[in-house]
Amino acid sequence: MAAMDDKIRKAGRHTSQSEGLIFEKSAPGKRGIELPPLDVPAVDAQKELGAAQARKAVEGFPEVSEIEVIRHFTRLSTWNYAIDLGMYPLGSCTMKYNPRVNEHVARLEGIATEHPFQPAALSQGCLKILQTLQDCLLEITGMDAVTLQPAAGAQGELTGLLLIRAYLESQGNPRRKVLIPDSAHGTNPATAVIAGYEVENIRSESHGQIDVEKLRELVTEDVAALMITNPSTLGIFEERIAEIAEILHSRGALLYMDGANMNALAGIARPGEFGVDVMHLNLHKTFSTPHGGGGPGAGPVAVKKVLEPFLPVPVLVSKPDGSLALDFNRAKSIGRVRAFSGNFGVLVRALAYTLAYGPGIRQATEDAVLNANYIRKGLEGAFDLPYALPSMHEVVFSDARQKKNGVNTMDIAKRLIDYGFHPYTTAFPLIVPGAMMIEPTESESKEECDLFIEAMRAIAEEAATTPQLVKTAPHSTRVGRLDEVTAARKPILRWKPKTSPEAAD
Amino acid sequence: MAYPTTFRYTKEHEWIEVKGDTGTVGITDYAQHELGDVVFVELPKAGAKLKAGQSFGTVESVKAVSEIYSPVSGDIVETNGALANEPEKINQDPHGAAWLVKVKLSNPGDLASLMDAASYEAYVAEKQKETSA
Amino acid sequence: MGARMVNFGGWDMPVEYPSGGIIAEHLAVRTRVGLFDVSHMGDIRIERSGTPGGALAAVQHISMNDAAKLSIGQAHYSALLYPQGTFVDDLIIHRLAEESYLLVINAGTREKDWNWVRDNVHGFACAARDASNDYTQLAIQGPRAAETLRKLTDADLTPIRNYWFTTGTVCGLRDVLIARTGYTGEDGFEIYVPSDAATSEMVWNRVLEAGKECGILPCGLGARNTLRLESKMALYGHEISDTINVWEAGLDRFCKLEKGDFIGSAALAAAKAAGLRRTLVGLEMIDRGIARDDYKVFDETGTEVGYVTSGSAAPFLKKNIALAYVPPSLSTVSTNLLIEIRGQRLRAQVVPTPFYKRPKK
């Protein structure tokens, strides 16, 4: 138990001001932006576009002043939890500190202002940024080539599988199946299907590792690839990874790695060196670009030499004169997965992050793994640990003990909110019933880890003595648990004005 | 809730009650219990063809989607429109008001492979053991 | 016995004995053994009359724990509830035989409890009677309680697990009920001997005699209260009352809604859905001062948020502790609160409870 000093601990309460919808503040004649006066002759839209095409007004749009907009969104912001407020131990999401300098440089004149169709001669700065980031990602992953185009991890996955399909087609047979472990992220199977593959699940063996013997049976001429996450979603490194790659390659299949957990490997080991053929990275995880409440992200895909010809267009090339350019004519390319040059703004932030660390990125990885193991140690005894193998950057407990008192992982997660923390990832991976997946990342101090451990232990105590207190949590937030059932049965997905927009036209 | 003896049951937890050449199909009390609060039901239009053992729709709860498999082959003669606005009926009265479709059987032989109430109850009991274990 | 007496529920009860004083008595129970005269406790017998199962059905109807789970020779903690899910009283229910139960209730609420039980078992195939006058109840509590009692009985105490009981000869008295129960958070026994003054005084003295080399002390209500507080055991009129429900009191684990309807169950199910309005937390004073019953509790912003139900210096923990009702939003461990003590707002902090846990052997 904590020393009985009066040291300020984490705030339990989330106080905030009330605030309605912006539409409810609207009054005719108010506005928050004024335009400079028109310096050319005004035109009559009715005449220019024709009565059929001209729009009279956008009904139901708010009319508010600048200060009202500032207050509205500032108040809304205070209803959010954030990394800037405290530990955000969401397993497999890698919620690490988002350096502010990244935001600054992404907004620079000459960076934010550039148009993707401007001539290459006037884009050398942008292209150098892309080139440098590519080089860094290749050095970190040990792969041979990379595309920065995919807009997010899930799109990176799709790109990766399309590359595999294109490569296998060029070998004569795209094959039918993709193998996916039962511990995989939900995006994996969804992606495989969209890439035109059938999904076959492969069970983990008792220690949570891929069952290599089973794999040996499953890999046939029909199997295009195995999609793995390494370290797995249990936070455990696949110790027989080289052997796994070996089995696939011996049957002409490829090894795809979901790079979601790269935060456990950067500077320690390189997927390119343990048999991975294709992998995607989540720049919004390992490379610290902000999640922003759910995006934007970026999901670069790194590949081995044999897959390079199939990369999406355009690809970055250097001209004889040493300048950089985009090459759009690539006969074997799978085509585009996104317009323009990917989420450039996100790529800029990722590069700023990488430059800040340089080779020191290893220290970040070490601290991430140190934190995860420290928390694991601190919670052993209080919670059930279903898989005992060494943890890397995250640790997965289960609610098995608390279930006896009717308290499940979601209840404990919600109670964490009262202790001033964001919940960990609940009920994932699926192979752990009542999973509690904790990833502290390197951004947490020892003190923050200690407070978290203390909170979790206190909740374990409460689950045993006053379960009802835990099951009805959170008690400290603006709103309590919301009625998701009614929300889904009778969805209200928008505010409605008195007159519908159609009526105005 | 008791499992009507006039019904036949599938391993995927659908029930069917046959009168003449038409069968009424629904999901069992066990199924609705496993799903939790049902929020949406997706059913084919009347006239659609069903094949025994194949999925013909989905039932959604807040956090789960589950396929509905047809116990028999045949043509759908009627679907339960009321469920569109009141999916909760599936939780309230799975063996009655919340029937899903009525099917004109093309192969009454299909029924032979289905469980009767007693064996289904035993089957469910097994399942519950697994989950509690 | 020359003890300092107070009137407790119509009984003259010792608060402390000259030989010790509350602190010494408290420490004796935590480290050695203490003897309590708790003859004031009330006893109710419920037995089958007529159709089988009548007694169990009656007990199930009037109490919140699941008596169907009780084996013969086993007891459990439970409570009698009003229809609104609040407390008539808490109690210990012993299953004496196939269809025979002994309900041990508080002195202060003895008459109320008895009337309430009588009225509510009406209509069940059972016979209930107030057996309070049949027994004198003595509690021998502490790590060396077994050692002390062993000298006075032929019953084998070792196999008796916590909240189980047996009968045996004690001090030559046959068929004495020996229960491994107590109200101190320590290991110990409560024995039920014939209630005539002579017998109870004889047993009292024999136990003190037998306990001498274990360092036994006679203990009064004062120590009984500090001991139960350190172990977060509820006391009627403090942590539980007719205005506090089971969830608020944090007695969830003794309340078995799943066993079927009983008095108060419907209201409790509803309360569960409605969510908690207040919850019982353990407090440790940061500033110097002792919180007492009904003192006001404030949050850091100075808003009144709740009240203290029991408070005291904890002799064994050597801290000033209290139990208090506060909103769930202020229940997290290490939340800072203020308690108004004689016009002064002193700082306290939420700590895990029970404050004291018996060291595992």
Next chain:
Amino acid sequence: MRYLPKSPSERREMLEAIGARSIEELFQSIPERVRLKQPLHLPGPLSEMEIIDYFRARAAENSVGYTSFLGAGVYNHLRSVVTDALMLRGEFLTSYTPYQAEISQGTLQAIFEFQTLMCQLTGQEVANASMYDGSTALTEAALMAERLTGRHRVVVARSVHPEYREVLATYARNAGLQIDEIPFAESGEVDAAAARAAVSAETAALVVQSPNFFGVLEQVPQLAEIAHAREALLIVTITEAVSLGAVRPPTEADIVAMEGQSFGLPPSYGGPFVGVIATKEKFVRQMPGRLAGQATDNAGRRGFVLTLATREQHIRREKATSNICTNQALCALAATIHLCLLGKEGLKELAAQNLAKARFAAAELAKIPGVRRAFSAPTFNEFVIELPRSVKMVNAELLRDKIIGPLPLGPFYSELTKRGLVCVTETTSRAEIERFAAALRRALEKPL
């Protein structure tokens, strides 16, 4: 390292607590031979100042100081400093997807407001919480139409943004979706006759863009009639969302797939942007992407949650409507803030200024000998001009005057050599337009 909150002694303490002798011990599950022996060869470490200097240097190698007339799906519009100030609040910037509703109400309510604004804007009934960008939104819309109709062909107008069509093609190839392209008419609009001929009983959707890639407004009601005649859906994609301040919304469309970059997001060399899918209520369960919905808590207070989640990958896994995981919440927030600032009148005025400036520019350029408008139908803030010689060569000349000229259409449409797409927004001043016209005149007067 400044981002890492641990002292060496704290690291030692923690290792001791774990019972590990060294940090290496924590990595022992990684086979020795795949563990890196030497440090990575990476540039850095750089201090904050060095990082800023590095990117300033890169910025200087770009187009700073040039006046651009490029649009084509990425537009340079006014942005308020207010938007950035709010976006940079850590509570928005550094929060995760709002799965834990109780501590994500800020993001959730903002999304709900975004969905509302998108509905009002597009004249549709429901809109999602955003997609990656316009091109992926269009692709997802087509796949959605495939699911809704059970048909496997889409008819796509060639006047839809070429890169959007490339993205659609990439996805379609494996989704078993066949694409039939239809030409544009003299006017620059979709060739209605061709459309009528192409749309069949196998067609899932007719896909058009308005204003289209040439800036030309399509006649949505007529195209809807053509699609609906064969029970196909009409998908309208919009790359220049500001147009909706002046142009009638595509209410007849069944699905609108829009790019929202024009609302407060910088061009940023192509991203991140914010895609939108808006549609009819009856289609909502086949709509991909996240959705915020209104709900109440046990005390009856209004709150918001992510709803209809069963459509998404983390529940359906291989049966999901899409594999999309992230949306572009922060970009959607920027758009929401921007539109709240503009408001009803501001958006209308903004659109009117774009229209007026584009008209003025078109007129100025038309005065130059040999320069003519390529298409006759009404346009918004983009229009195609035809030049007497290669646009590429002309642009090279314009660069000397620090002007980035029209986008050459030749590379996208072999039949449209010597044609260039001009974009003029409220940010382009009259003086810049006149400078452009003068420079173009000089460039064309130059003998070849």
